[in-house]
Amino acid sequence: MPRLLRFARALALAPLILLPSASGAAAGVHAAVPRPLDCEHLEGVDAAQAMLGLPAPHILNLHGSVPIVTMQSFAQFLIGMGYPEGALRDPYDGSLTQSSFADSEELAGSVAWYYERDGMRPMLVGHSQGGMMVLRTLHELAGGFSAQIPVFDPVTRSALPRTTIRDPYTGQLRPVVGVRTAFAAAIATGTLPRILLGQWTMIPKLRKVPDSALEFTGFAIAYDPIAGNLSTADPYVATGACAVRNVMLPATYSHIGAPITEHLAQQPQTRAWVIAWRPGRAPPPPQGAELDVRNLELAADLWYSIRRHWCIEGQRRAAAEGHP
Numbered sequence: 001m002p003r004l005l006r007f008a009r010a011l012a013l014a015p016l017i018l019l020p021s022a023s024g025a026a027a028g029v030h031a032a033v034p035r036p037l038d039c040e041h042l043e044g045v046d047a048a049q050a051m052l053g054l055p056a057p058h059i060l061n062l063h064g065s066v067p068i069v070t071m072q073s074f075a076q077f078l079i080g081m082g083y084p085e086g087a088l089r090d091p092y093d094g095s096l097t098q099s100s101f102a103d104s105e106e107l108a109g110s111v112a113w114y115y116e117r118d119g120m121r122p123m124l125v126g127h128s129q130g131g132m133m134v135l136r137t138l139h140e141l142a143g144g145f146s147a148q149i150p151v152f153d154p155v156t157r158s159a160l161p162r163t164t165i166r167d168p169y170t171g172q173l174r175p176v177v178g179v180r181t182a183f184a185a186a187i188a189t190g191t192l193p194r195i196l197l198g199q200w201t202m203i204p205k206l207r208k209v210p211d212s213a214l215e216f217t218g219f220a221i222a223y224d225p226i227a228g229n230l231s232t233a234d235p236y237v238a239t240g241a242c243a244v245r246n247v248m249l250p251a252t253y254s255h256i257g258a259p260i261t262e263h264l265a266q267q268p269q270t271r272a273w274v275i276a277w278r279p280g281r282a283p284p285p286p287q288g289a290e291l292d293v294r295n296l297e298l299a300a301d302l303w304y305s306i307r308r309h310w311c312i313e314g315q316r317r318a319a320a321e322g323h324p
Contacts, residue, residue, distance in 0.1 A: 033323045039311035043278040047307050048082030054314035056087040057120035057182055059306070060107065062100045062130030063259070071097035071127055073262040074299075080265025081274065081303055083310065091155045100130040107133065108140035109152030109159065112176040116151075116165035119320060120313035121182040121214070123306060127259050128226070131186025131218075132202055139205050141179055141212035142239075149176040169320060182309040184213040185302060188220065188255050190227025191234070211240040217305060218244070219298060221258070222251040245279075249298060261299040263292045274300040 032053050037045065045051075059078070061071035075088045075096035088096055107124075114122045126134035140149060150159040164173045191206055209216045220233035227233065238244045249258075264270040269286035270293060276283045277300035286293065 033318045033321075036315055037311055039308055039315065042307050042311060043281070043304070044276050045307075046082065046275055047310070051082060051307075051310065051314070054310070055118070055120060055317045056084045056310050057118060057122050057313045058087050058114045059083070059123045059125060060110075061088070061097050062102070062124070062126035062133050063097045064128030064130055064256075065100055066256075067097075067099070069127075069256055069259055071125070071130065071259050074125070074127075074259040074302075077261035077265045077299060078303070078306065080262065081271070081307075083306070092157050098130075100126065100128070100133045102133055104133060104136040104140050105146065105149055106152045106159070107137040108149050108179075109176055110154045111137065111141060111181060112149075112165050112179045113151050113153055113160075115179055116168060119168040119317045121180055121309075123182050123309060124184040124213075125187070125302065125306075126185070126189070127187045128189060128255065131189030132199065132206065134184050134186050135189070135206055135209070136202055138181070138184060138210050138212045138216075139208075141177060141181070142210035143177045144205065144210065145201075147177065151176055178212075180211065181213045182313050183215045183217075183305050184209075185217045185219065185305070186236075187258050187298065188224060188227050188253075189218070190220075190224065190229060207234050207236050208239050209236050209242050209244050211238075211242050213242050215243045215305060215309070216245070217247060217301065219247045219249055219258075219301070221249045221253045221255055224251075224253075224255050226255040247298075247301060253295065253298070258295055258298060261295050263294070264296060264299045267291060270296060274303050277301070278304055 034051060034053055037050060061075050063070040078088060079085050090098060111122050124134045124137060126132070139145060148163045151162055151165055152159050164175050167174050191203060216236065218236035220229060221227065223229060223231060232248065235246045236244050264274060269288050269291055273283055273286045273296065
C-alpha cells in the first residue's frame with residue numbers, strides 16, 4: 001500500500017510519514033522541506049536555494065528522430081537551475097534523454113507509475129518528433145487510442161499485469177486512462193515530418209491538446225523548413241480545459257539546435273535573466289560581449305512553467321506528508 005495512502009488513513013495519529021524521495025531513490029529522507037512559496041509568483045526566486053529539498057515530479061525529456069542534438073543539454077540546464085537530477089534521470093539506465101521512437105502506450109503507463117509512486121504528476125517535454133510523442137502520450141492518457149492501458153514500470157521496462165493504479169491521495173483505484181500530467185511542452189514539432197514519416201494517426205491530433213495535461217506550451221520557430229513552417233505555424237488548441245499557450249520563436253532559432261541550453265545556467269548573467277523572466281514581462285536583455293544567449297527565450301519560458309509546477313506538485317505532496 002503506498003505510504004501516502006497509509007498517511008491519509010492515519011492522519012490524526014501520525015504527524016509525519018517518510019516517503020521515497022522524489023529523486024527516485026528506493027527509500028530515505030529528502031532534505032528539509034522549504035517554507036511554502038507562492039507558486040504563481042516565482043519570478044526572481046532561485047529554485048536552487050528557495051526550493052532545495054522540495055519533492056520534484058519526474059520529467060521525461062524526449063529528443064527528436066535524428067538525435068544530432070538530444071535533450072541532454074536541456075536536462076543539464078534544468079539541473080543547473082536547481083531541479084533535482086534524480087527526477088530527470090531514467091531509472092533504468094540513468095540517461096537524461098529518451099528516444100522519440102518509443103511506445104506511447106508504455107510512456108502513458110509510466111506516467112501513471114510515477115504518479116502512483118511519487119504522489120506528483122509528471123511532466124513531459126519533447127523536441128521535434130519528441131514533441132509529437134508528447135502529444136501522442138497525452139492522447140493515450142485521454143483514451144484516444146485505447147480504453148485500457150497497462151501500468152508500465154520504467155525501472156524494469158516492463159508492463160505490469162494491471163491497468164489501474166491506487167491514487168496516492170484518495171486511496172481509490174483508478175485507471176491509467178485519465179491520469180494527468182502537470183505540464184507538457186512540444187518544441188519545433190511540425191506536421192510535415194509526420195507526413196514524411198507516415199505517422200498518419202497523429203496528423204489530425206497533432207495540434208489538439210487533451211485534458212491529460214493541466215498546462216501545455218507549444219513552441220514553433222518562424223520559417224522552420226524542417227517542421228514545414230512557411231512563416232507561422234498552426235496553433236495548438238485545447239480540446240477541453242487544458243491551459244494551452246502558443247509561442248513563436250524567431251527565425252534565428254535552429255530547429256536542430258533548439259534544446260542546447262546548458263550554457264544558460266552556467267553563465268551568471270543569463271541564469272539571472274532566466275530566473276527573473278515571466279510571460280509578458282521579460283527583464284532587460286543580459287549584457288556581455290562574450291555571452292552565449294542561444295535559445296534564451298525558450299529556456300526561460302520552459303523554466304518558468306517547470307518551476308511553477310514543481311512548486312505546485314512538491315508542496316501538494318509535502319502537505320500530504322504533514323509538512324506546513
